[in-house]
Amino acid sequence: MELWYTEKQTPNYGITAKIKETLYTATTPFQELAVIDTVEFGRMLVLDGMVQTTIRDEFVYHEMIAHPALTAHPNPKKVAVIGGGDGGVIREVLKHPSVETAVLVEIDEEVIRASQKYLPEIAGALQDPRVEILVTDGIQHIRDTKDEYDVILVDSTEPVGAAVGLFSESFYANIYEALTADGILVAQTESPLFNQQLIQASFAGIQKSFPITRLYVATVFTYPSGLWSFTMGSKKVCPLEVEREDIPALDTKYYNRAVHYGAFQLPNFVKELVVP
Protein backbone atom coordinates (compact mmCIF):
# COMPACT_ATOMS: atom_id res chain seq x y z
CA MET A 1 0.00 0.00 0.00
CA GLU A 2 1.33 3.44 -0.93
CA LEU A 3 0.58 6.32 1.39
CA TRP A 4 0.89 9.89 0.14
CA TYR A 5 0.68 13.09 2.15
CA THR A 6 -0.90 15.96 0.24
CA GLU A 7 -0.77 19.56 1.40
CA LYS A 8 -3.25 21.85 -0.28
CA GLN A 9 -1.08 24.95 -0.32
CA THR A 10 -4.03 26.83 -1.77
CA PRO A 11 -7.58 25.48 -2.11
CA ASN A 12 -6.70 24.47 -5.66
CA TYR A 13 -3.02 23.51 -5.67
CA GLY A 14 -0.58 21.59 -3.55
CA ILE A 15 2.31 19.23 -3.13
CA THR A 16 2.15 15.50 -2.56
CA ALA A 17 4.82 13.28 -1.04
CA LYS A 18 5.06 9.52 -0.63
CA ILE A 19 5.48 8.67 3.03
CA LYS A 20 7.32 5.87 4.74
CA GLU A 21 5.55 6.30 8.06
CA THR A 22 3.89 8.70 10.41
CA LEU A 23 6.27 9.09 13.33
CA TYR A 24 4.20 11.21 15.67
CA THR A 25 0.97 13.16 15.88
CA ALA A 26 -0.34 15.38 18.66
CA THR A 27 -3.01 17.93 19.33
CA THR A 28 -1.30 20.70 21.26
CA PRO A 29 -3.08 23.65 22.92
CA PHE A 30 -2.19 25.66 19.80
CA GLN A 31 -2.23 23.40 16.77
CA GLU A 32 -2.24 19.96 15.18
CA LEU A 33 1.32 18.64 15.02
CA ALA A 34 2.67 15.78 12.95
CA VAL A 35 6.08 14.39 12.09
CA ILE A 36 6.03 12.22 8.99
CA ASP A 37 8.85 10.47 7.24
CA THR A 38 8.76 11.04 3.48
CA VAL A 39 10.78 9.25 0.81
CA GLU A 40 11.84 12.38 -1.07
CA PHE A 41 12.40 14.97 1.67
CA GLY A 42 12.99 12.82 4.73
CA ARG A 43 11.33 13.64 8.04
CA MET A 44 8.92 16.54 7.85
CA LEU A 45 7.33 18.68 10.57
CA VAL A 46 3.71 19.52 9.74
CA LEU A 47 1.63 22.04 11.73
CA ASP A 48 -2.09 22.41 11.01
CA GLY A 49 -1.55 20.53 7.76
CA MET A 50 1.22 22.84 6.51
CA VAL A 51 4.82 21.70 5.99
CA GLN A 52 7.08 23.71 8.29
CA THR A 53 10.40 22.08 7.60
CA THR A 54 11.96 18.96 6.13
CA ILE A 55 15.30 17.32 6.72
CA ARG A 56 16.30 17.70 3.08
CA ASP A 57 15.46 21.34 2.45
CA GLU A 58 15.39 22.99 5.89
CA PHE A 59 18.75 24.58 5.24
CA VAL A 60 17.35 27.10 2.79
CA TYR A 61 14.80 28.71 5.07
CA HIS A 62 16.85 28.54 8.25
CA GLU A 63 19.97 30.00 6.68
CA MET A 64 18.14 32.68 4.78
CA ILE A 65 16.07 34.06 7.65
CA ALA A 66 19.19 34.30 9.84
CA HIS A 67 22.36 35.17 7.94
CA PRO A 68 21.51 38.36 6.04
CA ALA A 69 20.64 40.12 9.33
CA LEU A 70 23.40 38.54 11.41
CA THR A 71 25.89 39.54 8.72
CA ALA A 72 24.55 43.06 8.29
CA HIS A 73 24.62 43.81 12.02
CA PRO A 74 28.09 45.05 13.03
CA ASN A 75 28.25 43.04 16.25
CA PRO A 76 25.23 40.89 17.12
CA LYS A 77 25.55 39.63 20.68
CA LYS A 78 22.00 38.91 21.77
CA VAL A 79 19.49 37.50 19.33
CA ALA A 80 15.84 36.49 19.73
CA VAL A 81 13.97 34.01 17.56
CA ILE A 82 10.19 34.35 17.85
CA GLY A 83 8.56 31.02 16.98
CA GLY A 84 10.96 28.59 15.39
CA GLY A 85 10.55 25.87 18.01
CA ASP A 86 12.24 23.36 15.72
CA GLY A 87 15.54 25.07 16.52
CA GLY A 88 16.79 25.46 12.95
CA VAL A 89 17.09 29.24 13.07
CA ILE A 90 18.88 29.08 16.43
CA ARG A 91 21.40 26.67 14.89
CA GLU A 92 22.20 29.20 12.16
CA VAL A 93 22.35 32.13 14.60
CA LEU A 94 24.98 30.29 16.63
CA LYS A 95 27.27 30.10 13.60
CA HIS A 96 28.12 33.76 14.19
CA PRO A 97 30.91 33.89 16.78
CA SER A 98 29.87 37.28 18.18
CA VAL A 99 26.58 35.81 19.46
CA GLU A 100 26.63 35.34 23.23
CA THR A 101 22.94 34.66 23.81
CA ALA A 102 20.30 33.23 21.49
CA VAL A 103 16.80 33.32 22.98
CA LEU A 104 14.10 31.05 21.56
CA VAL A 105 10.63 32.41 22.28
CA GLU A 106 8.23 29.62 21.34
CA ILE A 107 4.60 29.53 22.45
CA ASP A 108 4.13 25.80 21.89
CA GLU A 109 6.44 23.62 23.96
CA GLU A 110 5.28 20.55 22.08
CA VAL A 111 6.97 21.81 18.91
CA ILE A 112 10.28 21.97 20.77
CA ARG A 113 9.82 18.53 22.32
CA ALA A 114 8.78 16.82 19.08
CA SER A 115 11.63 18.46 17.16
CA GLN A 116 14.21 17.43 19.75
CA LYS A 117 13.00 13.85 19.55
CA TYR A 118 12.33 13.45 15.83
CA LEU A 119 14.42 16.15 14.15
CA PRO A 120 17.68 16.19 16.14
CA GLU A 121 19.69 17.42 13.13
CA ILE A 122 17.63 20.60 13.31
CA ALA A 123 16.85 20.91 17.02
CA GLY A 124 20.23 19.79 18.37
CA ALA A 125 21.49 23.36 18.66
CA LEU A 126 18.94 24.02 21.40
CA GLN A 127 21.33 22.18 23.76
CA ASP A 128 23.99 24.84 23.25
CA PRO A 129 24.85 26.73 26.47
CA ARG A 130 24.33 30.06 24.70
CA VAL A 131 20.65 29.21 24.14
CA GLU A 132 17.81 30.33 26.42
CA ILE A 133 14.40 28.84 25.82
CA LEU A 134 11.31 30.80 26.81
CA VAL A 135 8.04 28.96 26.38
CA THR A 136 5.78 31.97 26.18
CA ASP A 137 3.81 34.24 23.88
CA GLY A 138 6.30 36.07 21.64
CA ILE A 139 3.99 39.06 21.30
CA GLN A 140 3.85 39.51 25.07
CA HIS A 141 7.59 38.94 25.46
CA ILE A 142 8.43 41.59 22.88
CA ARG A 143 5.95 44.02 24.46
CA ASP A 144 7.76 43.63 27.78
CA THR A 145 11.26 44.04 26.35
CA LYS A 146 13.14 47.28 25.67
CA ASP A 147 16.56 47.90 24.09
CA GLU A 148 17.59 44.28 24.59
CA TYR A 149 18.19 42.39 21.35
CA ASP A 150 20.58 43.17 18.51
CA VAL A 151 18.65 41.00 16.06
CA ILE A 152 15.08 39.65 16.23
CA LEU A 153 14.02 36.94 13.78
CA VAL A 154 10.30 36.19 13.43
CA ASP A 155 10.06 32.56 12.37
CA SER A 156 6.30 32.28 12.45
CA THR A 157 3.81 29.85 10.98
CA GLU A 158 1.29 31.14 8.47
CA PRO A 159 -0.87 33.96 9.84
CA VAL A 160 -3.57 31.77 11.36
CA GLY A 161 -4.39 31.15 15.03
CA ALA A 162 -1.72 32.28 17.49
CA ALA A 163 0.46 33.61 14.66
CA VAL A 164 -1.90 36.34 13.41
CA GLY A 165 -0.46 38.95 15.76
CA LEU A 166 3.05 38.20 14.50
CA PHE A 167 2.21 40.04 11.28
CA SER A 168 0.71 43.17 12.89
CA GLU A 169 1.96 46.74 12.78
CA SER A 170 1.92 47.06 16.57
CA PHE A 171 4.09 43.95 16.88
CA TYR A 172 6.65 45.45 14.52
CA ALA A 173 6.58 48.73 16.49
CA ASN A 174 7.24 46.81 19.71
CA ILE A 175 10.09 44.95 18.03
CA TYR A 176 11.64 48.30 17.18
CA GLU A 177 11.59 49.19 20.88
CA ALA A 178 12.95 45.79 21.90
CA LEU A 179 15.95 46.22 19.61
CA THR A 180 19.22 47.95 20.46
CA ALA A 181 20.52 50.99 18.59
CA ASP A 182 21.79 49.10 15.51
CA GLY A 183 18.97 46.56 15.72
CA ILE A 184 17.67 44.51 12.81
CA LEU A 185 14.39 42.61 12.41
CA VAL A 186 13.73 39.89 9.86
CA ALA A 187 10.28 38.33 9.48
CA GLN A 188 9.29 35.50 7.19
CA THR A 189 6.56 36.93 4.97
CA GLU A 190 5.27 34.05 2.85
CA SER A 191 5.02 33.56 -0.92
CA PRO A 192 5.22 36.45 -3.39
CA LEU A 193 2.90 34.49 -5.66
CA PHE A 194 0.20 33.40 -3.23
CA ASN A 195 0.40 35.96 -0.38
CA GLN A 196 0.79 39.32 -2.05
CA GLN A 197 -1.49 41.28 0.28
CA LEU A 198 0.29 39.88 3.32
CA ILE A 199 3.67 40.96 1.93
CA GLN A 200 2.36 44.43 1.17
CA ALA A 201 0.83 44.79 4.63
CA SER A 202 3.90 43.45 6.47
CA PHE A 203 6.25 45.64 4.49
CA ALA A 204 4.14 48.73 5.13
CA GLY A 205 3.89 47.83 8.82
CA ILE A 206 7.64 47.37 9.21
CA GLN A 207 8.33 50.51 7.19
CA LYS A 208 6.25 52.55 9.66
CA SER A 209 8.78 51.78 12.41
CA PHE A 210 12.05 51.13 10.61
CA PRO A 211 13.92 53.69 8.47
CA ILE A 212 15.42 50.91 6.31
CA THR A 213 13.04 48.22 5.04
CA ARG A 214 14.04 45.63 2.45
CA LEU A 215 12.38 42.55 0.95
CA TYR A 216 14.45 39.56 -0.13
CA VAL A 217 13.72 36.08 -1.44
CA ALA A 218 14.96 32.50 -1.44
CA THR A 219 13.68 29.30 -3.02
CA VAL A 220 12.31 26.89 -0.40
CA PHE A 221 11.39 23.79 -2.38
CA THR A 222 8.53 22.49 -0.23
CA TYR A 223 6.87 25.86 0.47
CA PRO A 224 3.97 27.16 -1.61
CA SER A 225 5.24 28.32 -5.04
CA GLY A 226 8.85 27.59 -4.04
CA LEU A 227 9.63 31.31 -3.92
CA TRP A 228 9.67 32.67 -0.38
CA SER A 229 9.97 36.19 0.97
CA PHE A 230 11.60 37.71 4.04
CA THR A 231 11.22 41.32 5.15
CA MET A 232 14.03 43.11 6.94
CA GLY A 233 13.62 46.22 9.06
CA SER A 234 16.85 47.89 10.12
CA LYS A 235 17.51 50.88 12.37
CA LYS A 236 20.84 51.91 10.85
CA VAL A 237 22.57 49.44 8.55
CA CYS A 238 21.51 48.77 4.97
CA PRO A 239 22.20 45.09 4.24
CA LEU A 240 23.36 45.97 0.72
CA GLU A 241 26.03 48.32 2.00
CA VAL A 242 27.87 45.57 3.84
CA GLU A 243 31.38 45.24 2.41
CA ARG A 244 31.99 42.02 0.54
CA GLU A 245 35.02 41.14 2.68
CA ASP A 246 32.98 41.61 5.86
CA ILE A 247 30.66 38.75 4.92
CA PRO A 248 31.94 35.72 6.82
CA ALA A 249 32.50 32.38 5.10
CA LEU A 250 30.00 30.30 7.06
CA ASP A 251 29.39 26.58 6.95
CA THR A 252 26.23 26.85 4.86
CA LYS A 253 24.56 25.11 1.93
CA TYR A 254 22.66 28.08 0.52
CA TYR A 255 23.86 31.42 1.91
CA ASN A 256 27.15 32.92 0.76
CA ARG A 257 28.59 36.30 -0.20
CA ALA A 258 27.00 36.27 -3.63
CA VAL A 259 23.62 35.22 -2.26
CA HIS A 260 23.78 37.96 0.40
CA TYR A 261 23.43 40.56 -2.34
CA GLY A 262 21.62 38.40 -4.91
CA ALA A 263 18.66 37.63 -2.63
CA PHE A 264 17.70 41.31 -2.65
CA GLN A 265 17.59 41.49 -6.48
CA LEU A 266 13.85 41.11 -6.92
CA PRO A 267 11.91 40.00 -10.00
CA ASN A 268 9.59 42.73 -11.27
CA PHE A 269 6.38 41.11 -10.02
CA VAL A 270 7.86 40.93 -6.50
CA LYS A 271 9.44 44.38 -6.52
CA GLU A 272 6.15 45.92 -7.60
CA LEU A 273 4.54 44.66 -4.41
CA VAL A 274 6.65 46.90 -2.23
CA VAL A 275 8.14 49.67 -4.39
CA PRO A 276 5.53 52.31 -5.28
Place this chain on the structure above:
Amino acid sequence: MELWYTEKQTPNYGITAKIKETLYTATTPFQELAVIDTVEFGRMLVLDGMVQTTIRDEFVYHEMIAHPALTAHPNPKKVAVIGGGDGGVIREVLKHPSVETAVLVEIDEEVIRASQKYLPEIAGALQDPRVEILVTDGIQHIRDTKDEYDVILVDSTEPVGAAVGLFSESFYANIYEALTADGILVAQTESPLFNQQLIQASFAGIQKSFPITRLYVATVFTYPSGLWSFTMGSKKVCPLEVEREDIPALDTKYYNRAVHYGAFQLPNFVKELVVP
Protein backbone atom coordinates in the same frame (compact mmCIF):
# COMPACT_ATOMS: atom_id res chain seq x y z
CA MET B 1 -16.96 15.86 -8.58
CA GLU B 2 -13.47 17.30 -8.08
CA LEU B 3 -10.79 16.39 -10.59
CA TRP B 4 -7.14 16.85 -9.70
CA TYR B 5 -4.14 16.51 -11.99
CA THR B 6 -1.07 15.14 -10.21
CA GLU B 7 2.41 15.21 -11.72
CA LYS B 8 4.90 12.94 -10.05
CA GLN B 9 7.95 15.13 -10.51
CA THR B 10 10.02 12.36 -8.97
CA PRO B 11 8.79 8.84 -8.18
CA ASN B 12 8.07 10.05 -4.63
CA TYR B 13 7.05 13.70 -4.88
CA GLY B 14 4.89 15.90 -7.01
CA ILE B 15 2.42 18.71 -7.49
CA THR B 16 -1.34 18.44 -7.69
CA ALA B 17 -3.76 20.93 -9.23
CA LYS B 18 -7.53 21.08 -9.32
CA ILE B 19 -8.73 21.16 -12.88
CA LYS B 20 -11.72 22.78 -14.50
CA GLU B 21 -11.54 20.72 -17.66
CA THR B 22 -9.33 18.86 -20.05
CA LEU B 23 -9.29 20.95 -23.21
CA TYR B 24 -7.33 18.70 -25.54
CA THR B 25 -5.35 15.51 -25.64
CA ALA B 26 -3.38 13.98 -28.48
CA THR B 27 -0.82 11.28 -29.15
CA THR B 28 1.72 12.85 -31.49
CA PRO B 29 4.54 10.96 -33.23
CA PHE B 30 6.80 12.15 -30.41
CA GLN B 31 4.84 12.38 -27.17
CA GLU B 32 1.57 12.47 -25.29
CA LEU B 33 0.19 16.01 -25.33
CA ALA B 34 -2.52 17.49 -23.14
CA VAL B 35 -3.88 20.95 -22.48
CA ILE B 36 -5.75 21.16 -19.19
CA ASP B 37 -7.40 24.12 -17.54
CA THR B 38 -6.48 24.38 -13.87
CA VAL B 39 -8.07 26.63 -11.24
CA GLU B 40 -4.79 27.90 -9.77
CA PHE B 41 -2.48 28.22 -12.78
CA GLY B 42 -4.93 28.50 -15.67
CA ARG B 43 -4.37 26.56 -18.87
CA MET B 44 -1.42 24.22 -18.73
CA LEU B 45 0.52 22.40 -21.48
CA VAL B 46 1.50 18.90 -20.41
CA LEU B 47 3.88 16.67 -22.42
CA ASP B 48 4.39 13.05 -21.40
CA GLY B 49 2.80 13.85 -18.05
CA MET B 50 5.15 16.77 -17.28
CA VAL B 51 3.98 20.38 -17.00
CA GLN B 52 5.72 22.44 -19.68
CA THR B 53 4.09 25.80 -19.14
CA THR B 54 1.07 27.43 -17.53
CA ILE B 55 -0.67 30.69 -18.28
CA ARG B 56 0.03 32.03 -14.81
CA ASP B 57 3.73 31.31 -14.45
CA GLU B 58 5.04 30.92 -17.99
CA PHE B 59 6.62 34.35 -17.83
CA VAL B 60 9.40 33.23 -15.49
CA TYR B 61 10.84 30.50 -17.67
CA HIS B 62 10.32 32.24 -21.00
CA GLU B 63 11.86 35.51 -19.86
CA MET B 64 14.74 33.90 -18.06
CA ILE B 65 15.88 31.59 -20.85
CA ALA B 66 15.86 34.48 -23.33
CA HIS B 67 16.83 37.84 -21.83
CA PRO B 68 20.21 37.21 -20.17
CA ALA B 69 21.67 36.07 -23.51
CA LEU B 70 19.83 38.59 -25.69
CA THR B 71 21.02 41.34 -23.33
CA ALA B 72 24.60 40.10 -23.13
CA HIS B 73 25.00 39.82 -26.90
CA PRO B 74 26.07 43.19 -28.34
CA ASN B 75 23.76 43.03 -31.36
CA PRO B 76 21.61 39.91 -31.72
CA LYS B 77 20.02 39.88 -35.16
CA LYS B 78 19.30 36.23 -35.86
CA VAL B 79 18.16 33.93 -33.08
CA ALA B 80 17.19 30.26 -33.04
CA VAL B 81 14.97 28.57 -30.48
CA ILE B 82 15.37 24.79 -30.44
CA GLY B 83 12.17 23.21 -29.14
CA GLY B 84 9.84 25.71 -27.52
CA GLY B 85 6.90 25.01 -29.84
CA ASP B 86 4.57 26.88 -27.48
CA GLY B 87 6.13 30.12 -28.75
CA GLY B 88 6.82 31.71 -25.36
CA VAL B 89 10.57 32.03 -25.87
CA ILE B 90 10.06 33.50 -29.35
CA ARG B 91 7.74 36.12 -27.84
CA GLU B 92 10.49 37.19 -25.43
CA VAL B 93 13.19 37.17 -28.14
CA LEU B 94 11.11 39.57 -30.21
CA LYS B 95 11.13 42.14 -27.40
CA HIS B 96 14.72 42.97 -28.42
CA PRO B 97 14.55 45.51 -31.26
CA SER B 98 17.82 44.37 -32.86
CA VAL B 99 16.31 40.98 -33.69
CA GLU B 100 15.50 40.67 -37.39
CA THR B 101 14.83 36.92 -37.57
CA ALA B 102 13.70 34.48 -34.89
CA VAL B 103 13.72 30.87 -36.06
CA LEU B 104 11.64 28.29 -34.19
CA VAL B 105 13.01 24.78 -34.71
CA GLU B 106 10.39 22.44 -33.29
CA ILE B 107 10.27 18.72 -34.05
CA ASP B 108 6.62 18.24 -33.07
CA GLU B 109 4.21 20.31 -35.16
CA GLU B 110 1.34 19.30 -32.89
CA VAL B 111 2.85 21.31 -30.02
CA ILE B 112 2.77 24.43 -32.19
CA ARG B 113 -0.80 23.79 -33.34
CA ALA B 114 -2.17 23.03 -29.89
CA SER B 115 -0.42 26.07 -28.40
CA GLN B 116 -1.74 28.38 -31.10
CA LYS B 117 -5.26 27.14 -30.46
CA TYR B 118 -5.31 26.81 -26.66
CA LEU B 119 -2.50 29.10 -25.44
CA PRO B 120 -2.73 32.14 -27.74
CA GLU B 121 -1.27 34.44 -25.04
CA ILE B 122 1.93 32.43 -25.34
CA ALA B 123 1.93 31.31 -28.98
CA GLY B 124 0.62 34.54 -30.51
CA ALA B 125 4.11 35.82 -31.26
CA LEU B 126 4.56 33.02 -33.79
CA GLN B 127 2.46 35.15 -36.18
CA ASP B 128 5.09 37.89 -36.19
CA PRO B 129 6.65 38.47 -39.65
CA ARG B 130 10.15 38.16 -38.14
CA VAL B 131 9.43 34.54 -37.18
CA GLU B 132 10.39 31.52 -39.28
CA ILE B 133 9.04 28.15 -38.21
CA LEU B 134 10.98 25.00 -39.12
CA VAL B 135 9.25 21.75 -38.21
CA THR B 136 12.33 19.58 -38.08
CA ASP B 137 14.84 17.88 -35.82
CA GLY B 138 16.82 20.56 -34.01
CA ILE B 139 19.88 18.35 -33.74
CA GLN B 140 19.98 17.86 -37.51
CA HIS B 141 19.29 21.55 -38.19
CA ILE B 142 22.15 22.65 -35.96
CA ARG B 143 24.48 20.08 -37.51
CA ASP B 144 23.75 21.55 -40.94
CA THR B 145 24.21 25.17 -39.89
CA LYS B 146 27.45 27.16 -39.69
CA ASP B 147 28.13 30.71 -38.51
CA GLU B 148 24.47 31.64 -38.76
CA TYR B 149 22.87 32.53 -35.42
CA ASP B 150 23.86 35.18 -32.89
CA VAL B 151 21.98 33.46 -30.08
CA ILE B 152 20.69 29.88 -29.80
CA LEU B 153 18.24 29.01 -27.01
CA VAL B 154 17.62 25.34 -26.27
CA ASP B 155 14.09 25.14 -24.83
CA SER B 156 13.89 21.38 -24.55
CA THR B 157 11.67 19.01 -22.63
CA GLU B 158 13.24 16.75 -20.03
CA PRO B 159 15.98 14.50 -21.45
CA VAL B 160 13.71 11.66 -22.50
CA GLY B 161 12.77 10.48 -26.00
CA ALA B 162 13.61 12.92 -28.81
CA ALA B 163 15.15 15.37 -26.31
CA VAL B 164 18.04 13.17 -25.12
CA GLY B 165 20.39 14.44 -27.83
CA LEU B 166 19.68 18.03 -26.83
CA PHE B 167 21.83 17.53 -23.73
CA SER B 168 24.83 15.94 -25.49
CA GLU B 169 28.34 17.25 -25.83
CA SER B 170 28.31 16.85 -29.61
CA PHE B 171 25.16 18.94 -29.83
CA TYR B 172 26.81 21.73 -27.87
CA ALA B 173 29.89 21.50 -30.11
CA ASN B 174 27.68 21.83 -33.18
CA ILE B 175 25.90 24.81 -31.62
CA TYR B 176 29.28 26.48 -31.23
CA GLU B 177 29.83 26.09 -34.99
CA ALA B 178 26.32 27.30 -35.79
CA LEU B 179 26.89 30.51 -33.85
CA THR B 180 28.47 33.71 -35.17
CA ALA B 181 31.64 35.22 -33.72
CA ASP B 182 30.01 36.74 -30.59
CA GLY B 183 27.53 33.89 -30.31
CA ILE B 184 25.79 32.83 -27.10
CA LEU B 185 24.00 29.59 -26.22
CA VAL B 186 21.54 29.13 -23.37
CA ALA B 187 20.10 25.72 -22.54
CA GLN B 188 17.50 24.91 -19.89
CA THR B 189 19.23 22.42 -17.60
CA GLU B 190 16.57 21.30 -15.09
CA SER B 191 16.42 21.39 -11.28
CA PRO B 192 19.54 21.86 -9.12
CA LEU B 193 17.85 19.72 -6.47
CA PHE B 194 16.60 16.81 -8.54
CA ASN B 195 18.88 16.78 -11.62
CA GLN B 196 22.38 17.37 -10.33
CA GLN B 197 24.16 14.90 -12.60
CA LEU B 198 22.45 16.37 -15.65
CA ILE B 199 23.57 19.87 -14.68
CA GLN B 200 27.12 18.70 -14.15
CA ALA B 201 27.20 16.85 -17.48
CA SER B 202 25.63 19.70 -19.44
CA PHE B 203 27.94 22.26 -17.89
CA ALA B 204 31.00 20.14 -18.65
CA GLY B 205 29.77 19.54 -22.19
CA ILE B 206 29.20 23.23 -22.88
CA GLN B 207 32.49 24.15 -21.24
CA LYS B 208 34.33 21.87 -23.69
CA SER B 209 33.27 24.12 -26.56
CA PHE B 210 32.71 27.54 -25.02
CA PRO B 211 35.40 29.65 -23.32
CA ILE B 212 32.80 31.31 -21.05
CA THR B 213 30.31 29.01 -19.32
CA ARG B 214 27.94 30.22 -16.59
CA LEU B 215 25.05 28.67 -14.67
CA TYR B 216 22.11 30.78 -13.52
CA VAL B 217 18.80 30.12 -11.82
CA ALA B 218 15.21 31.31 -11.59
CA THR B 219 12.20 30.15 -9.60
CA VAL B 220 9.58 28.51 -11.84
CA PHE B 221 6.69 27.74 -9.51
CA THR B 222 5.28 24.67 -11.24
CA TYR B 223 8.60 23.01 -12.10
CA PRO B 224 10.15 20.33 -9.89
CA SER B 225 11.59 21.93 -6.72
CA GLY B 226 10.70 25.42 -7.99
CA LEU B 227 14.37 26.22 -8.53
CA TRP B 228 15.41 25.96 -12.18
CA SER B 229 18.78 26.18 -13.88
CA PHE B 230 19.97 27.53 -17.20
CA THR B 231 23.45 27.10 -18.60
CA MET B 232 25.01 29.75 -20.82
CA GLY B 233 27.91 29.19 -23.17
CA SER B 234 29.41 32.31 -24.68
CA LYS B 235 32.15 32.80 -27.25
CA LYS B 236 33.25 36.27 -26.15
CA VAL B 237 30.97 38.18 -23.80
CA CYS B 238 30.66 37.46 -20.09
CA PRO B 239 27.05 38.17 -19.09
CA LEU B 240 28.20 39.67 -15.79
CA GLU B 241 30.38 42.22 -17.54
CA VAL B 242 27.44 43.85 -19.27
CA GLU B 243 27.17 47.48 -18.13
CA ARG B 244 24.12 48.21 -16.02
CA GLU B 245 22.98 51.00 -18.33
CA ASP B 246 23.19 48.70 -21.36
CA ILE B 247 20.47 46.43 -19.94
CA PRO B 248 17.26 47.48 -21.65
CA ALA B 249 14.08 48.16 -19.68
CA LEU B 250 11.91 45.47 -21.21
CA ASP B 251 8.20 44.82 -20.69
CA THR B 252 8.75 41.88 -18.36
CA LYS B 253 7.32 40.46 -15.13
CA TYR B 254 10.46 38.74 -13.83
CA TYR B 255 13.62 39.86 -15.63
CA ASN B 256 15.15 43.26 -14.95
CA ARG B 257 18.57 44.82 -14.44
CA ALA B 258 18.89 43.56 -10.89
CA VAL B 259 17.79 40.05 -11.84
CA HIS B 260 20.27 40.00 -14.74
CA TYR B 261 23.12 39.94 -12.24
CA GLY B 262 21.25 38.36 -9.33
CA ALA B 263 20.34 35.19 -11.23
CA PHE B 264 24.04 34.28 -11.47
CA GLN B 265 24.57 34.53 -7.69
CA LEU B 266 24.30 30.85 -6.86
CA PRO B 267 23.53 29.19 -3.54
CA ASN B 268 26.42 27.04 -2.31
CA PHE B 269 24.77 23.71 -3.10
CA VAL B 270 24.23 24.85 -6.71
CA LYS B 271 27.63 26.47 -7.16
CA GLU B 272 29.33 23.33 -5.93
CA LEU B 273 27.82 21.39 -8.83
CA VAL B 274 29.82 23.33 -11.39
CA VAL B 275 32.72 25.04 -9.63
CA PRO B 276 35.48 22.57 -8.71
